Amino acid sequence: MTSDPQYDLVILGGGAAAFAAITEASRRDLTTAMVNTGLPIGGTCVNVGCVPSKHLLAVAENGAAAAENPFDAVRYLEEPTVDWADALDGTDALVERFRQENYVDVAEHFETDIYEGYGQLVDSEGRSPSGNRTQSGDDTTIEVVDGADEGARITGKKALVATGSSPWAPPIDGLDDVDYYTSETILEERDLPESIVILGGGYIALEWGQILHRVGVGVTILQRSEHVLSGMEGQLGREMLRAFEEEGIEVITGNDFQRVRTPAAAGGIKTRQSGVAVETAVDGTERTITGDALFVATGVQPNSDGIGLASVGVETDNNGRIHVDEHFQTTNSHIYAAGDVIGEPELETVAAKEGNHSVRNAFGNEAVSIDYDAVPAVVFTSPEVAAVGTTELEHTEEHGTCSCRTVQMEDVPRAKAVKDTDGLVQVVKHHETDEIVGVHTVGPRAADMIVEATLAVKFGLTVGDIIDTVHPFPTFSEAFKQACQAFRRDTSKMSCCIE
Template identity: 85%
Template sequence: MTSDSQYDLVILGGGAAAFAAITEASRRDLSTAMVNTGLPIGGTCVNVGCVPSKHLLAVAESGATATENPFDAVRYPEEPTVDWADALDGTDQLVERFRQENYIDVAEHFETDIYEGYGQLVDDTTIDVVDGADEGARITGKRALVATGSSPWAPPIDGLDDIDYYTSETILEERDLPESIVMLGGGYIALEWGQILHRVGVDVTLLQRSERVLSGMEGQLGREMQRAFEEEGINVITGNNFQRIRTPATDGGTETIQSGVVIETTVDGPERTVTGDALFVATGVQPNSEGIGLDTAGVKTNPDRTIRVDEHFQTTNPDIYAAGDVIGEPELETVAAKEGNHAVKNAFGDEDLSIDYDAVPAVVFTSPEVAAVGTTELEYMDEHGTCSCRTVQMEDVPRAKAVKNTDGLVQVVKHHETNEIVGVHMVGPRAADMIMEATLAVKFGLTVDDIIDTTHPFPTFSEAFKHACQAFRRDTSTMSCCVE
């Protein structure tokens, strides 16, 4: 295909940021085109991120129901099993439906031209398709948006480049799982995939470099999740200083056969060797910013290779904007979408919109779930030299006790003078849904008394947030269930 087409907006990428951008562009009657590079249309979230992982977390949770049943009155005649290949087939069908209904059909509705192939900026806001189905096409826009996303990142550990390993993308292609897996990483990807694999029958050992998992979140959350994982049977080793990764050699008779993986590490000084049948690297992501013509277009990057943008998502080329994972943290689908939306409004409407990232919630969809928004206790202490914080345990929440699902806690951080809620951090059942009330509190400056004065339905898990606010005003250990 060879063409030279003019549009109002041209986009390099085909994920959440790109589709939010074409939605806003359509509202403004702007012509749009995108070059979808890398993953199939829809990007990380629908293809290898949110949709497949949350589907498989639900599959794995159903498979673990018998072993984690807390009620003596409920009996299972036999332990459920999970057919991994069937689970992946179901995931593929779900992804295909999402991709068609939420992306391909949407692009058609907004009359966006989609070019499939590897795109490069070649002259200001001009993109050439240099490889793929539409190789040879050239599109030019009045403005351009770079939304190329990110890819799994592997750390520089001696020997890792010589080992075959899984990532959150490649594991979705593996129909026959090994008996044991060693996972590198302790963030949300490692925790979610570690629990999925453990619950479908894989022996999982999780190795984290820092002293706790979820090291970027409030400290209590990581400690609580490590306790929950170890109680479930997932081996978690923190404080690793990785020395080398290699494949053990075994005698195969006439030749030496390489099988499995060996991680040589030190933990608090002593050397330690961890072995498994396979390796899963879940140590974060890197921006897809190389080889797409940024230098040619005058777009500068930061030392970590993320695209440099101002608070309005404009790059160092005033006609080019960038959004999504390629500009850095937080690498979240909803954030990418909002960035893409704001980039179009700023580029074509001079609206100067930005995002308050302190009011963006983060969620880990494990069991128990993890959710957080705003300032941590340590961050507040560093800034103010004091902290007014309260924590309640889920085991003290009536709903959690009633359903025997008591893992977790809720911590509230408030301003020591104004009583405004500046941070909420939680582990527990349905934390991913509970965090939205806390997000509104942080975003709009609500106080702990505003939450206390709001009637909550009883009994619900959401009362845990209210109880944590009440802990600033009373001793909750002597509080009746229905005290307001």
């Protein structure tokens, strides 16, 4: 590619936010280019996140189907097994197809130029962090300093930083000296260990813990706080702890991690599978948890280092998250930022919405923003976890009271009929207006059920609006309606089809 080409929009990154941005830019007949490095085009979701993990969750679920069959009438002559290497081969093929069809072909369709390599923003004096002179002025320039297109420089009227995030490891003594898996590197391992210790209790830890358990790995999950999914409604974490322990996954909460160590293998060579020991304190009692390997699932950190942010006047916080206003504009008026690099919620759909809004604001002065209170969060375990809006604790802290109702899935007709009764639905309504402000659920199809709840929170629907809406019978979605009915009646004394 030639150097110094001029574009309307230049983008650092090649994930969801970037592709939502070029889609909106194309609609406006804007010229675009992106500089991508690290993960292949498509970013975390398609390469090492949503697509591979959900595929492997389905593989593992089918592998565990015989063990979890609740019906006496169904008999298996032979237990199913999962060939992990074959599962990863299938995952790789799926990812490759997604990447080509949903990203590479899309970029070509929108006539977006893609530069491969490590990009850096250029300062207002026309100098990049590498020291090379570039043009000055109101436009923003990105210099490719490493990779296939090293030396290329692209300039845009506006720029979008959408560099995503990477797995983060906490500062635990000895952890830097131990080889461990992350949600990215586990996808490269064809020969799984017999047992694994997972640090963390968020959605990555739970999803991967269940995948690995169901393909035959002994799993122990260590969570620092008092319950898993600590950022969600407390009932959800407690319900998932019970479900995991019933399945045979050991979960230990309330850890105060002291040290991580690994013994040396023969000849002093250490590998991920040479063993690991996590020294911790639980309720004041010292414990040592051992396994063949370690998996760190303690969160992510923004990919904001080394891309020239300071040189162009883009500020970050102490954790590296880029400061943006409600319209995704950074402290440099010509540069916007979107996706994981600006912080929570680190979700593909949110990144895409932020990327779209950045273009609308940068080129259309539309001043659009996102109501993050109406963004649903989902954990694709079995049972699934889904939530949107305010928790009981948050509403109580703000208003001094809370009006909440919880229905157990074992009381929902569809759940009883198919013998899939793990879970619950909790509805939080405003104590004065009856508007639904939060819905939190564990159970079958929770990821699909949360859509109706999201609309309720987003548009201020009341519990009466949900009760007055006819729901098909028997469905799991009736659990939401039943939780709303619980504000008006004793649902334990109610026929299946009322109101």
